[in-house]
Amino acid sequence: MKATIYHNPNxxxxxxxxEILRNGGAEVRVIEYLKTPPSREELMRLYERGGITPREGLRAKEALARELGLTDPDVADGAILDAMMEHPILIQRPLVETEKGVKLCRPQDEVRELL
Known part of the structure; x- marks a missing residue:
């Protein structure tokens, strides 16, 4: 099985x-999204495939999200995506895609559903 993980090694x-992906026998493509962020179109595709809204994909605990006002419930999805494109640290991680779908794997055991 092939898997792609949008990964932050820190x-x-x-x-x-x-580690779960590798131990599960997946052939893993690792994308360090802080170095190589997904395009807006790719991120939207991943979210749509996973049934994830941009708000759910927002790393709301990141201080920058609060500073930019992105945690306000009235902020539109487009504005959240724009901020993610400008500041990839705002993308919640890890985001994993396999042939079975896409998931935000928090907690990490969520990834087992994709294996």
Missing amino acids: CGTSRKTL
Whole structure:
């Protein structure tokens, strides 16, 4: 099975998710999204495939999200996506895609549904 993980190596949950994928026998493509962020179109495709809204994909605990006012419930999805494109740190991780679908794997055991 092939899997793609949008990964931050400094994140423990992301590292554990990657380990589960590898131990599960997946052929893993690792994208360090802070270095190589997905395009807006790719991120929208992933979210749509996973049934995830941009708000759900927002790393709301990130101080920058609050500073930019993105945690306000009235902020439109488009504005959240724009902020994610400008500041990839705002993309919640780890985001994993396999032939079975797309999931935000928090907690990391969520990834097992994709194996």
